[in-house]
Amino acid sequence: MSNTTSNAIEVRDAVKRYGDFTALKRISLSIKDNEFFTLLGPSGCGKTTLLRMIAGFEDVTEGAIFLYGDEIENLPPHQRPVNTVFQNYALFPHMTILDNVAFGLEMRGKSKDQARSRAGEMLELVQLSQFAARKPSQLSGGQQQRVALARALAPQPKVLLLDEPLSALDLKLRKAMQLELKHLQRETGITFIFVTHDQEEALTMSDRIAVMSAGEMQQLGGPKDIYEKPRNMFVADFIGETNLLEVSVDGINNGRAVCHLGGGHELTCDAVDGVGVGSHVHMSVRPERLYMSDKPVETESLKGRIKENIFVGTDITTIVDLEDGPEFVVRTSNSDRGNKRIFEPGAEMYVNMELGAARLLVD
Amino acid sequence: MAAGAASGGSATTDTYKESRFWLLLPAWVVLGIFVLAPVMMMLIYSFLTKEFRGGVIWELSFAAYDQFFCDRGLFGDEPCTIEWTYIQIFWRSIWQAGAATLLSLAIGFPTAYFIATRPESQRPLWVFLITIPYWVNLLIRTVSMKFLLRDQGPLNDALIGIGLLDSPLHIVNTNFAVQLGLFYSYLPFMVLPIYAAVERYNFALSEAAADLYATKWTTLRRILLPAVKPGVIAGCILVFVPSMGSFLAPDLLGGAKNFMIGSLIEEQFKGNAGNWPFGAAASMILLTMVLIILLIFARQQAKAEKEA
Numbered sequence: 001m002s003n004t005t006s007n008a009i010e011v012r013d014a015v016k017r018y019g020d021f022t023a024l025k026r027i028s029l030s031i032k033d034n035e036f037f038t039l040l041g042p043s044g045c046g047k048t049t050l051l052r053m054i055a056g057f058e059d060v061t062e063g064a065i066f067l068y069g070d071e072i073e074n075l076p077p078h079q080r081p082v083n084t085v086f087q088n089y090a091l092f093p094h095m096t097i098l099d100n101v102a103f104g105l106e107m108r109g110k111s112k113d114q115a116r117s118r119a120g121e122m123l124e125l126v127q128l129s130q131f132a133a134r135k136p137s138q139l140s141g142g143q144q145q146r147v148a149l150a151r152a153l154a155p156q157p158k159v160l161l162l163d164e165p166l167s168a169l170d171l172k173l174r175k176a177m178q179l180e181l182k183h184l185q186r187e188t189g190i191t192f193i194f195v196t197h198d199q200e201e202a203l204t205m206s207d208r209i210a211v212m213s214a215g216e217m218q219q220l221g222g223p224k225d226i227y228e229k230p231r232n233m234f235v236a237d238f239i240g241e242t243n244l245l246e247v248s249v250d251g252i253n254n255g256r257a258v259c260h261l262g263g264g265h266e267l268t269c270d271a272v273d274g275v276g277v278g279s280h281v282h283m284s285v286r287p288e289r290l291y292m293s294d295k296p297v298e299t300e301s302l303k304g305r306i307k308e309n310i311f312v313g314t315d316i317t318t319i320v321d322l323e324d325g326p327e328f329v330v331r332t333s334n335s336d337r338g339n340k341r342i343f344e345p346g347a348e349m350y351v352n353m354e355l356g357a358a359r360l361l362v363d
Numbered sequence: 364m365a366a367g368a369a370s371g372g373s374a375t376t377d378t379y380k381e382s383r384f385w386l387l388l389p390a391w392v393v394l395g396i397f398v399l400a401p402v403m404m405m406l407i408y409s410f411l412t413k414e415f416r417g418g419v420i421w422e423l424s425f426a427a428y429d430q431f432f433c434d435r436g437l438f439g440d441e442p443c444t445i446e447w448t449y450i451q452i453f454w455r456s457i458w459q460a461g462a463a464t465l466l467s468l469a470i471g472f473p474t475a476y477f478i479a480t481r482p483e484s485q486r487p488l489w490v491f492l493i494t495i496p497y498w499v500n501l502l503i504r505t506v507s508m509k510f511l512l513r514d515q516g517p518l519n520d521a522l523i524g525i526g527l528l529d530s531p532l533h534i535v536n537t538n539f540a541v542q543l544g545l546f547y548s549y550l551p552f553m554v555l556p557i558y559a560a561v562e563r564y565n566f567a568l569s570e571a572a573a574d575l576y577a578t579k580w581t582t583l584r585r586i587l588l589p590a591v592k593p594g595v596i597a598g599c600i601l602v603f604v605p606s607m608g609s610f611l612a613p614d615l616l617g618g619a620k621n622f623m624i625g626s627l628i629e630e631q632f633k634g635n636a637g638n639w640p641f642g643a644a645a646s647m648i649l650l651t652m653v654l655i656i657l658l659i660f661a662r663q664q665a666k667a668e669k670e671a
Contacts, residue, residue: 057570077573090571094589103585104575155575 007066008033008159008191009054014063016049016215023049025215026063031159031193031208033068036185038194040202041212042238047195050212051161054193055084068158078107083152084161088168089144091136097123097147098132104155122150125184142173149181153188160185162194166201178204199239203227211235228286232362236284243285245326249277249360257360259283263324265302269358282361287331289357291340292318292349300358301350304328306343316342320351402650409643416635427644449627449645453652456624459538459613460606463545464553467602468595470546471553475594478554479561486562493554505544505611509535512543512616536618544612545602552601560594561587596664604653624649 009031016024024046031037039047052058054065056077065073072080083104091100101122105115123129126146136144145165152160162181166174182205185192196202202209203223211218211226211234219231230236237244247259247267257271267283275281296303304320307327313334320328328351332340343349409427411419429435432450433443478489496504511518512534519531534540564587572582588595610625617623624645631642 055570055574057573077570078576078578082574084571084574086567086571088567090565090567092568092571092586103572103577107576107581151575 006033007031008035008068009193010066011050011054012064012066014050014053014065015061016046016053016058017061023215024053027215027217028063029210029217029220031191034189034191036182036192036194036205036207038196038202038206038209039212040196040199040209040238041218042197044214045212046215047197047212048163051084051163051193051195054159055082055161056080081157082159082161083155083157084163085145085148085152085165087164089136089148089165091144091147091151093136096133096135097128097139100136100147101151101154104151108155119150119154122154123147125153126150141168142177145169145177149184153184153190157190159191159193162192164195164197167196167198174201181205203239211238213238229359230284230361233282236282236359236361241287241329241331243287243290243326243328245283245285246280247283247360248280249275252277259358259360261302261322261325263322263326265322265325267300267302267358268355269360270356272360272362274362275360281363283358284361285328285353285358287317287329288315288333290328290330290351290353291332292320292330292343293341293352294343294349296350297352300355301352302328304349304351306345306347306349308345309342318342320349322351405643405646405650409640409647411640413638413640417632417637417639419639424640427638427640430638430641431644431648452622452624452627453648455621456607456649457652457656459541459545459621459623460603460609462538462542463549463606464599464603466542466546467550467553468599471550471598472557472595475554475557476561478558479564490555490558494551497551501548501611504547505615508544508547509540509615512540535616536621538617538621540616541613541621541623544616545606545609548609548612549602549605552605553598556594556597556601557591558594560591564590596660600657604657607653608649 007030060073101119102115304322307319310317412422412424434446514531522528613623
């Protein structure tokens with residue numbers, strides 16, 4: 001066996017099939033000790049299936065899963081030292097909050113008193129001590145969420161699995177819980193594997209993100225990598241907002257690719273493995289990396305005309321028509337209005353971007 | 364229904380009260396005719412004097428209850444000592460009905476669980492299959508059971524045939540035969556409420572328990588059973604109560620020694636040998652007993668709930 005002990009979880013060539021349908025197509029990934037790792041993707045991408053395979057609720061059709069070097073894919077869930085925070089919390093409705101949290105400890109052989117006193121400490125950690133004697137139905141969604149978290153953390157699992165735990169909360173609570181979760185992960189030092197379809201949530205909390213789609217891993221990397229250097233169309237489109245442009249690569253010099261946008265417009269950007277001269281691919285440019293001026297400023301300036309300005313609170317979104325070319329969305333932060341220009345609709349201007357703002361995508 | 368017009372009273376609560384009265388009326392009429400009236404008739408009959416060829420004489424008498432509880436010797440002129448005959452029959456009825464209920468639970472719970480865990484599209488079919496035998500008349504089913512279980516019946520033939528037994532097992536005319544008969548008579552009443560409860564059960568709770576290191580057995584005991592308890596209780600009541608008063612299974616499968624309260628009552632109203640007031644009194648006592656048992660049960664449930 002190769003050395004896998006440094007990884008909290010290693011998934012090796014995992015395949016999951018339901019009859020003819022393949023939910024996971026040979027996934028391999030390693031999750032490091034102490035990491036906040038996120039599986040991100042739209043519904044049906046296989047992220048929850050993968051999480052449930054690690055927890056033991058789904059068996060593995062092919063492949064292996066290691067937990068700190070121990071092969072676990074054939075163990076039943078109750079023998080795996082991992083705990084799960086379920087999407088709808090799955091709190092035991094007939095037990096008090098305290099007994100819910102104590103359940104896992106009791107099952108691990110602690111006496112009822114020991115389990116309850118440790119459960120009490122866990123409830124303090126999530127600031128719910130005063131609700132210990134209540135039933136789950138008497139708590140709000142956010143409180144139930146914290147109970148579920150305390151219950152899963154109480155037996156000190158080696159890895160904590162979180163299955164879209166925040167999706168049932170309203171926006172404000174969700175934002176607060178995101179930070180709370182991140183802090184809890186740092187405090188406890190437990191490896192978190194977090195499943196979500198919300199890209200913002202993933203970017204906020206994760207050390208690393210695996211972007212998944214249609215049972216395949218599309219990209220694996222830190223939040224910044226994923227956002228700024230999306231590998232393919234799917235990732236660029238799924239994470240954040242972007243201008244997706246069809247381009248043809250005219251030439252590659254010194255690691256820089258010259259791309260033709262149509263209508264005579266040209267852009268240079270970093271060449272990417274797998275995209276050669278003559279290929280027709282897509283390019284991604286984030287709207288906030290663009291700015292407007294009345295004269296060309298950078299080497300990468302494109303002439304266009306303002307179509308529309310849309311005020312969206314923190315930002316102004318401007319839609320620009322390039323002459324005979326594609327449309328661009330430019331986002332200007334409201335706090336930048338002193339430095340960056342906003343033009344009236346119909347005005348002619350230039351759209352500028354710094355080097356590296358445009359990114360070629362492997363389709 | 365002609366309930367809408369609120370004459371005089373303009374407040375909506377008046378309209379509400381009035382329409383509530385009219386809307387509830389059909390239920391009250393049905394309950395009155397089919398529940399209250401028969402029970403009242405029984406109650407009144409139990410305090411009348413018996414007519415020797417069946418029927419009653421309209422004269423107040425406590426003879427029926429006296430006969431049930433008091434032993435007054437061969438000639439009926441001694442002071443009252445406790446009459447054990449009928450109390451024994453009662454006790455046997457409770458015991459038999461209880462055993463049949465446990466048997467139904469033991470078979471019915473796994474069956475209900477099985478159905479509830481099939482894919483949703485298959486469940487109606489399984490429920491349908493469970494109920495099919497009950498389209499056949501209860502009498503015919505019970506008689507068939509007797510044929511199946513008797514000494515030269517298919518069950519014993521098969522057991523001897525595969526070498527498990529040397530001589531036939533005597534099942535008919537035992538307590539066990541009655542329990543089997545009752546169990547078979549009322550099994551769907553156990554399966555259906557439990558099925559309904561398990562179907563509503565959130566199986567993520569079982570996953571959560573397994574995730575928190577509970578074995579399957581612990582999960583069943585600590586998580587699933589408490590969650591489906593109302594269905595289990597309903598099933599037990601629906602099997603226990605009719606089993607208590609049943610007379611077909613004890614008559615046909617139990618023989619003379621395994622008399623139950625239902626048969627005792629039945630005999631009082633049959634032919635010329637009957638004693639209507641005594642049958643009515645036994646019915647009233649049965650009704651009271653069942654109510655008391657259910658009340659004790661409900662009390663204990665409420666108490667257990669409070670402690671938990």
